[in-house]
Amino acid sequence: MHIAEGVLSPAVLGAGAVLGAAGVAWGLRRMDAGRIMEVGILSAAFFVGSLIHVPIGVTSAHLLLTGLLGVLIGWAAFPAILAALLLQALLFQYGGLTTLGVNTFTMGSSAVLAWYAWRGIRRLWPGPAGEKFAAFCGGALGVALSALLTACALAFTNEGFATAAKLLLLAHLPVMAAEGFITMITVGFIARVRPEMLASSKPASRPGASSPKED
Amino acid sequence: MAAQLQSIDPRARLATAALLSVCVAVAQTLSACLAGLALGLALLAAARPALRELGRRACAVNIFLLFLWCVTPWTTPGNVVWSLGPIAVTGEGLWLSLLVSLKANAICAIFTALTAGMDIATLGHALRRLGCPQGLTWLLLFMGRYIHVIHDEWHALMTAARLRCFVPKSNAHTWRTLATLLGLLLVRSHDRARRVHEAMLLRCFTGSFRPLDSFVWRGRDTAFSAVLLICAAFLIWTELYGGPHA
Numbered sequence: 163m164h165i166a167e168g169v170l171s172p173a174v175l176g177a178g179a180v181l182g183a184a185g186v187a188w189g190l191r192r193m194d195a196g197r198i199m200e201v202g203i204l205s206a207a208f209f210v211g212s213l214i215h216v217p218i219g220v221t222s223a224h225l226l227l228t229g230l231l232g233v234l235i236g237w238a239a240f241p242a243i244l245a246a247l248l249l250q251a252l253l254f255q256y257g258g259l260t261t262l263g264v265n266t267f268t269m270g271s272s273a274v275l276a277w278y279a280w281r282g283i284r285r286l287w288p289g290p291a292g293e294k295f296a297a298f299c300g301g302a303l304g305v306a307l308s309a310l311l312t313a314c315a316l317a318f319t320n321e322g323f324a325t326a327a328k329l330l331l332l333a334h335l336p337v338m339a340a341e342g343f344i345t346m347i348t349v350g351f352i353a354r355v356r357p358e359m360l361a362s363s364k365p366a367s368r369p370g371a372s373s374p375k376e377d
Numbered sequence: 378m379a380a381q382l383q384s385i386d387p388r389a390r391l392a393t394a395a396l397l398s399v400c401v402a403v404a405q406t407l408s409a410c411l412a413g414l415a416l417g418l419a420l421l422a423a424a425r426p427a428l429r430e431l432g433r434r435a436c437a438v439n440i441f442l443l444f445l446w447c448v449t450p451w452t453t454p455g456n457v458v459w460s461l462g463p464i465a466v467t468g469e470g471l472w473l474s475l476l477v478s479l480k481a482n483a484i485c486a487i488f489t490a491l492t493a494g495m496d497i498a499t500l501g502h503a504l505r506r507l508g509c510p511q512g513l514t515w516l517l518l519f520m521g522r523y524i525h526v527i528h529d530e531w532h533a534l535m536t537a538a539r540l541r542c543f544v545p546k547s548n549a550h551t552w553r554t555l556a557t558l559l560g561l562l563l564v565r566s567h568d569r570a571r572r573v574h575e576a577m578l579l580r581c582f583t584g585s586f587r588p589l590d591s592f593v594w595r596g597r598d599t600a601f602s603a604v605l606l607i608c609a610a611f612l613i614w615t616e617l618y619g620g621p622h623a
Binding site: 200 | 395399441444445448449453473477480481484488492497500510513516517518519520521522523524527528531545547549551553556560562563566569570577582583
């Protein structure tokens, strides 16, 4: 979900930069020193995870993992995504420097909204089925919002890009379903193995204070 | 010459790369875009980055542009210059695609030339010195440090799965397996983060960032920045007033 440099208009770039910076500032305020390692190393894992090829139909697609990222780290997703994009821009020249703001905003806000959706559904529908549905919605919503916001950024830049934006949105429908399913399984696995990882995205708790174990 | 460009202070290289990228990205005239591309190519010639690296970056940029070229020329409204059945290619669409391609390649060239060969630690420290927030610098440095470690871990997991005859196909079993492996990767990263955090606490980590680098700003860094600032001013002049051919 990246837009190359030089495509978007200055107005869209500027708006994206302002909104992205606001999100990052808020995310950094909610992330205390005890969570830096957690967020940093989990973000590295998400970076690796987004390189996984998943076969869908006759082709294969990359996972976006914005929904899962939001579910695990909440508002810290904004600075995590900015750091990942900065690394990617410098290592692979994907996206790039001037589009950092727009890309951070589109992916960060979809991660945070997916997190709120996941928490809301869990609260409204307690029980195992509700947990599964909440995780599925979180994953699917992460992709849907990223695609939608990216399409909006293209369409606002120039009406000639509107068709490209619609194609982009359509191409992401199967990815949404696959990503929702994968998020559902992954969150279920984490809930069984390390339930404290899911609790850590609640704003008030301190994951650094959890009891140390072996190795 | 290449070594000279690499020895310029990383802060100067990053700041000028950012400034020039912004100048090129907002340009709307052909002459400014061409000037940007020429500047990028000149910098590339001076920097001489590894060809493989350059090729990989150029590929990444141009694959996205290829997608735009397939769609934009016939979806932009304007004067039809060529038509085949329902597909009508417009002059405006071609113009837009051309400008975007020039800009994207110019920025790619400028960036590759100025930041190639900069390692992640240097980058983090330079960004911190340029005023990047503390928390973000930490995230960047930890991500840069652990991406390869976690990538190796993922390969180990996949190798283990393949040894048990796992062949990815488009079915629920594959997705379930990949999702569980991804979950395991995240759980291991979480455990690793806790160990790293405890190790850092033993070394008196408080969350504040104390760079131990030794960036020294010399005369040639000032000269380099001044030359690139003049280039940026030239780009803006070309964009606003048509430049030397006005």
